[in-house]
Each structure stands twice: as C-alpha cells, then as structure tokens.
Amino acid sequence: xxxxxxxxxxxACSFYLPDTxxxxxxxxxxxxxxxxxxxxxxxxxxxxxxSESYLSIASFIERSAATGPx
Numbered sequence: 001x002x003x004x005x006x007x008x009x010x011x012a013c014s015f016y017l018p019d020t021x022x023x024x025x026x027x028x029x030x031x032x033x034x035x036x037x038x039x040x041x042x043x044x045x046x047x048x049x050x051s052e053s054y055l056s057i058a059s060f061i062e063r064s065a066a067t068g069p070x
C-alpha cells in the first residue's frame with residue numbers, strides 16, 4: 001500500500017480466500033518494509049481471531065505451501 005503505518009498500529013482487515021466467506025479481522029502492524037516501488041509492505045498479527053477464521057487461513061497457507069504461489 002502507499003499508506004504509511006507504524007509498528008503497533010491497529011488496522012481493520014477484510015479479505016476473501018478461495019472457497020470462503022469474507023474474513024473480517026483486526027490486526028496489529030508487526031513488521032514494516034518499503035519496496036523498490038515506493039510502496040509499503042506490512043506484516044500483521046491478527047487479534048482476537050475466531051477459530052473458523054483461523055482454520056480457513058491455516059488451511060489456505062498449507063495448500064499454498066504445497067502447490068506454490070497462487
């Protein structure tokens with residue numbers, strides 16, 4: 001994103017994964033890096049994640065690791 005955030009900022013995240021309903025979570029910015037294209041990349045630690053969302057994300061990561069990048 002071109003938005004500037006700092007470590008510790010709390011953000012709202014909303015996204016879809018394949019074969020899931022929309023996932024809405026709050027997250028804390030845990031990592032910040034700037035790319036060569038003048039945009040920022042962020043690592044986010046999800047807060048108060050429900051078990052259904054956790055399982056959907058974990059399953060997506062597991063499938064992605066097995067098949068390579070989407």
